[in-house]
Amino acid sequence: MEEKLLEVKDLSVAFNSYLGVAEVLDRISYSVDENQWLGIAGESGCGKTVSAFSLLKLLPEAAMIRNGEILFKGESILDKSEREMRKLRGGEISIVFQEPQSALNPSKRVGENIVESLRLHQGIRGEEAKRRAIQMLDLVKIPQPRVRFSQFPHELSGGMQQRVCIAIALACHPSLLIADEFTTSLDVTTQQEILKLVVDLQRQSTMSVLFITHDLALISECCDELIIMYAGQIMERGKVDRVFRNPSHPYTRLLLNAIPSISRKDEKLNSIDGSVPGLVNPPKGCRFHTRCKQKIPGRCDVVFPRETAIDETHRAWCHLLYT
Ligand SMILES: Nc1ncnc2c1ncn2[C@@H]1O[C@H](COP(=O)(O)OP(=O)(O)OP(=O)(O)O)[C@@H](O)[C@H]1O
Ligand SMILES: [Mg+2]
Structure with a gap:
């Protein structure tokens, strides 16, 4: 049995907003094993990024962790000091975001962006840091890495900039890479290249990936x-x-039905009616009930369903599964 790298238990996060208190995460639990790729999917506003930021203790001041714990390699993240977290971020746990432009310091050359991370997290400086940075640029398949080292981020295409961000994220050999919509801003071909790159790099290491996306394909x-x-x-x-073969929750079925490649040709693509509800006074019970065509009144809108085991690892939370 592989060891759990990350365990999130019953995590609830709320935000103070001008409309009131938004209940953004409601007792979510999941774990990531060593060497595993775990995907988190759901429509915009479902809490994917908030859940990733919770792992790094990077939530804005308005956020309150209401409940739960986060264990990384058995140690409580929520009990760590800011100093300890700084060591962990970009070291043991790295993150790559959607917009490479905002992750790179535009006034520093590409190489300096990487060197800075090496200095901060591994204490590597000078020629050794430069050598390692060029090695990383080569690893993420940036042509002419020595030339690119001395260029500014704006001289690189979006895809190349994202490769640099991946180089920075991987420079310190993290155990966990959080990839939050990291290919979304790229064109489809570049998206595939970048994804393949990370798949290859993950295979060569012992790194787990938390892959956040709205794209089930x-x-x-x-x-x-x-x-x-x-x-x-x-x-x-x-x-x-x-889950793809036997989607058990009505929401999962709707999401799968919205993927062009796995919908049958003769079947019209269905977008999901309605939108994600506001999270100040969110719907009671299962929050999906306001959009669910199979809702059981008096049940789905009253209490959150208990866990149903579909098979040894497959679980769903839906009243329809046991009513
Ligand atoms: N700083 C904040 N203050 C108040 N509410 C916030 C804040 N940040 C996020 N939220 C709310 O938290 C909820 C979850 O947001 P989050 O960014 O995690 O969604 P997401 O699933 O990552 O969406 P997307 O696919 O668009 O990236 C949303 O309702 C959002 O409005
Ligand atoms: Mg997000």
Whole structure:
């Protein structure tokens, strides 16, 4: 049995906003094994990024962790000091975001961006840092790494900039890479190249990847397991092939039905009616009930369903499964 790298238990996060208190994460639990790719999917506003930021203790001041714990290699993240977290971020846990432009310091050359991370997290300086940075640029398949080292980020294309961000994220050999919509801003071809790059690099290391995306097709290409989130709650989780073959939650079925490549040709693509509800006074019970065509009144809108085991790793939270 592989060791759990990360365990999130019953995590609830709320935000103070001008409309009131938004209940953004509602008792979410999941774990990441060593060497595993875990996908987190769900529509915009479901809490994917908030859940990633919680792992790094990078939540804005308005956020309150209401409940739960986060264990990384058995140690409580929430109990760590800011100093300890600074060592962990970019060291043991790295993150790559959607917009490479905002992650890179535009006034520093590409190489300096990487060197800075090496100095901060590994204490590597001078010629050795430069050598390692060029090695990293080469690893992420940037042509002419020595030339690119001395260029500014704006001289690189979006895809190349994202490769630099990946180089920075991997420079300190993290145990966990959080990839938050990291291919979304790229064109489809570049998206595929970047994804393949990270898949290859992950295979060469002992790194786990938390892959956050609204794109289930991408998850099916690289993840071992996935979690389906809706409005701050987990609806379903399990091995990707099992969930795709036997989606057990109505929300998962709707999401899968919205993927062009796996919908049947003669079947019209269905977008999901309605939108994710506001999270100040969110819907009671299962938050999806306001959009669910199979809702059981008096039940789905009253209490959150208990966990149903579909198979040994596949779980879903839906009243329809046991009513
Ligand atoms: N600083 C904040 N203050 C108040 N509410 C916030 C803040 N940041 C996020 N939220 C709320 O938290 C909820 C979850 O947001 P989050 O960014 O995690 O969604 P997401 O699933 O990552 O969406 P997307 O696919 O668009 O990236 C949203 O309702 C959002 O409005
Ligand atoms: Mg997000």
